[in-house]
Amino acid sequence: xxKNLLRMAVETxxxxxxxxxxxxxxxxxxxxxxHHLTLTELEQEWERCRHFNSEVQFKSHH
Numbered sequence: 001x002x003k004n005l006l007r008m009a010v011e012t013x014x015x016x017x018x019x020x021x022x023x024x025x026x027x028x029x030x031x032x033x034x035h036h037l038t039l040t041e042l043e044q045e046w047e048r049c050r051h052f053n054s055e056v057q058f059k060s061h062h
Contacts, residue, residue: 010039017042024049 018034021027021042026049027034037045 014039014042017046021046021049024053026052 014037017039021034022031027045028048029037029045034042034045
């Protein structure tokens with residue numbers, strides 16, 4: 001039972017990260033590849049994209 005809850009939580013988090021990455025349209029993978037990444041890889045890519053987007057916004061305001 002606990003494994004199923006953990007798996008569901010991981011899958012929910014992965015789906016949210018994939019959707020966020022697709023919305024930003026700044027990820028470095030093919031869209032289909034996103035679904036094959038681990039949770040850790042998705043979180044790293046999300047952080048990379050957030051950092052990239054914040055730099056772009058900073059530069060556009062200065």
